[in-house]
Amino acid sequence: MMTLEQLEQKVNDLQRQVAELRRDIKPLRPLTHIEETFGMFADDPDFDEMVRLGRQYREQINAEDD
Numbered sequence: 001m002m003t004l005e006q007l008e009q010k011v012n013d014l015q016r017q018v019a020e021l022r023r024d025i026k027p028l029r030p031l032t033h034i035e036e037t038f039g040m041f042a043d044d045p046d047f048d049e050m051v052r053l054g055r056q057y058r059e060q061i062n063a064e065d066d
Contacts, residue, residue: 002010031037041047
């Protein structure tokens, strides 16, 4: 069980971490034209990995159906 002081310290640490995360988050802006989305993931290795994993999953599912 945590003491009151430990709990207060934990809350303070969490508040500081949330403040840091909020500073790092870029505000979202509404897209006004679909063309604004073109190329938004160009040269993004995380997006490329997501595409690769999606393809791998689809191939696995298709292979199981055969």
